Amino acid sequence: MPAAALLGVVALLVLIGPFAVPYAPEAQSIAERLRPPTPAHPLGTDGFGRDVLARLLAGGRVSLAVGLLSMAVAVSVGVLVGALSGYAGGAADAALMRLTELVMVFPTFFLIILVVASFGGSLPLLVLVIGLTSWPVGARILRGEVLRTRERDFVTAARAIGATEARILVRHVLVNVVAVVIVSATIRVGTNILIEAGLSYLGLGVQPPLASWGNMVADGARVIRTDWWLTLIPAVAIFVTVLGFNLLGEGLRDLLDPREERARRVPPQASAA
């Protein structure tokens, strides 16, 4: 899949790249500020004379880490709530669904602004708050899938031969809905990278001098009239990475769930781009 290859390249660059660049991402050199690309600085330098390539790679680590970790938080909570809610039913289902609605009613951005304003913008907090506000959609989808799977014959068969409820839930129900979880988790990474970038752009996310793609765009935007590439470079990095996760998610959906493909008559080429 081209999307997987694209993300592989991004991941490799971000993991290994920083070792190949001879500058620290925070090292300033006022004498060399706002240099266009040269052999010494392949992507030029920013307003503080920091190497743009070094910051781009370091910022990528931060953006990807926040995106992936907050996805992990969101998926953990979402699977827990969605699976319990769909499988248990009754009062537990009703209570969990009210909780889900409550989180959904908060416009994510405003809730994050509230929390960041109260506690400051540290990385672990950013991961937690993005993760803890982004699980309801996934939980609802999963609940629907679990509800449907719970009634299938092989679940009844498992119950008939005396399997425990926990075993049925994990071994028979969850394994059958894992495709839905993987697809929504993949797309969630891209969405969360966008949220982090937006917050960092506004000055509410990753705090300088630590680089993230979002605050690099904000730095670049101050000199966009003359040194427009300082905005363009991190912007392209965000776009390519998020696009990669969105395409990968769609590709996985077609791959893992052929039923849906037929039902919705989505042509296979449509998502292979």
Next chain:
Amino acid sequence: MSRYWLGRVAQSIPMLVAVSLAVFVVLQLAPGDPSTLLADPAYLDDRQRAELRASLGLDEPLPVQYVRTMGGILDGSLRSFRTKEPTIAMLGDALPVTATVGLLGLGVATLAGVALGAYAARQPGGRIDRALSIAVVSAISIPTFVLSLLLLRVFAEGLRVLPATGIRPIGSSGIDPIASIPHLVLPVLVTAFPLAAIIARYSRDAVREALVAEHVRTAEGKGLRPGTVQRRHVLRNALVPIVSVVGTVAPLLLGGSVIVESIFGLPGVGRIAVAAALQRDFPVVMTTTLFAAVLVIFANLVTDIAYGYADPRIRLR
């Protein structure tokens, strides 16, 4: 019918209480108390510190503080730490700006999205359909602030055909919609862009599903004109999923307003919220967050009502 809607409205009240409690708790958990933001405690003696806290009502029990704060939002006695203005008045001044941009954006997005989706649905797998599907994924991968900066650089600074920021106000506050049109073009486009993409995708699927339905074949078979079939039989049936997706994306408007208003210098709710957050102006943050939640609950209610119009079967329930 009216009984049903009364019930729906009543259901949202516990939700509002829960949201306001959550906001209140987050602010209580925040390190330091608001009095330390007004004056550095190091320069005050114990008595002055206690007086300051008492003047802000911070010495009272939490339930009393909660009720007073919520009442204070409504009667205007809750004021910004910075400007001393009632928070509800700040919200009132900002709302027309956010509402204008948001509703215009949603309108443009719905028209463009449904038109594109319906057009692509005519030939699934065709060139237009594939182009739309690529465009949709790309559109939702572009951060709002990048799109804003790009359009600003090209249309306001490069070509100089549109103003970069601001609006034309009437008097000290408010918005003059006619004189502001050039100022609103870019913010509305940026707001509409990602929503149009999402609406287009769902409209395409909805129209596609309606197109292959039996009754559409019957309508074609009995010789109705293609335009009539499209309007009365296809779009009418595709309306429920379209209403549903428009209702789902409407709350996203508010999140988008935060970035759009900051970049285009529009004095709306989103910009107030960001400015207040950066200055730790808690009464304003609290008011805007609560307002945002109220708006989402309201949007859900409107969506439910719209379902009834789109599909009479839903009305009966």
